[in-house]
Amino acid sequence: MTLTTTVCAAPNRLTIASAFATRLPELGSQGVEATRRINKKLGRQLNVTLYDPGKLAPPGRYMDPVIVGAIDAAWSTPNLLINRNSAFGIFGGPPFGLPAADHMRWLAGPASTAYTAAYEAIGLAAIPCGVIAGQAFAWTQEPLRAPGDLKTLRIGIVSPGLSAHVLRTAGAQVRASSPAALHVMALSGALNAVSLGPYRVDLRMRTHQVAGNAYAPNPLAPAYVLDLIFGLKRWRALSDTARATIRTSCDETIQAALTRQSTAEPTSLKHLAEDANSLELIPAPIASHPLAAWRSTAEKLTAANPGFAAAIADYPWPKDLER
Structure with a gap:
């Protein structure tokens, strides 16, 4: 993985491997929104680049490179890690769980310590950074x-x-x-x-x-969480300002997604009803x-x-x- 090793060597650059195609509505596009917010706030302090699946690692095989530091970070979801710890399935939005906004409040509050500990146990740091509020069964x-x-x-x-x-x-x-x-x-x-x-x-x-x-x-x-995942060493090497900016940008991305989906998803459902x-x-x-x-x-x-x-x-x- 020469590309990722070289790219990750620059302390003022942050490479992110996306689990989802960046042009995919919500699943990928929220990652694009989050990285744009981070870049706008940090300017030249940190240049963040989000890569489509397969660009930095084979599709679906980015997590171990993030853990060892070959890739800085991943745009992903806790749900993709349940084979490592099934508790990630609860953090990611369990079956028959809360609506998306309520679930995100729980994740940011009462569940925050357990969510952080579960990631740290496998060598990662993670920030809730997006959410899906509606989909078909x-x-x-x-x-x-x-x-x-x-x-x-x-x-x-x-x-x-x-x-x-x-x-x-x-x-x-x-x-x-x-x-x-x-x-x-x-x-x-x-x-x-x-x-x-x-x-x-x-x-x-x-x-x-x-x-x-x-x-x-x-x-x-009913809720599907997206998050930004870092290798622990890379996360801790970031400045306090960078870490705070990433958290703020992710919070803004979540709120924007909830607001957008409250109107866009019913409209999409109406169009789907016309076609189905x-x-x-x-x-x-x-x-x-x-x-x-x-x-x-x-x-x-x-x-x-x-x-x-x-x-x-x-x-x-x-x-x-x-x-």
Whole structure:
């Protein structure tokens, strides 16, 4: 990785590997917004550059280079780290959890210490820096009508977080990849359903052309956290001013995302409804099955990981949900 080693050697430069294509609405574009804010505030003190997947490391393989310092930082999500510690799935936005704004307040307040400690345990420092507030549960090629239909799903999702565990527990086959790759797999017949993330991504990718039946919203991801992740050594080497500026810029990016999505996402949903064969809530005969699958998943992860047990016990679950 000569490129990353050379780029990272300059103390006044910060290279960031993005887990998501930077042109992807919300998932990638919020990373672009955050880096622009940082650069504007710091001027020549720190030159921050965000790179698309594959530019600094093979797609999906950027985390270890960040830990060892070959890459300065990553634009990512806690949900991509649940195989290292399942508690990241709670920090990243658990199934049947709080709305996005409430979840971010919890993450910045009561959960802040545990979130920081979980990252430091694997050699990283992380700053919550973005959030997705709305997405579809699934776009399917055949309508969902009965509980058994979940077991027929071959569904592609963007992030292999807790939602993937829940879908597998419910009997679905799950494949994780980029939105573009999942779109191609659905066209080829390898998948019969997709969940690509924000509604604006569905509009951009024209998801209705590969799977025309949409079910929204997604109870498995009412909030989806994006964060800026640094190697601990690189983070600590930054000046106090740089660290404070990065935190402020991330806070501003989160607030801007929540404000934008409160108006943009309903508009996107309206446009999707015009294109889809159908757009509806998860049918009542099916609705209880994802919740049952989540409870089963949570029980197993609680028994296996004390960190997950602590995170799920501390989470302020919605009052209408008996976890």
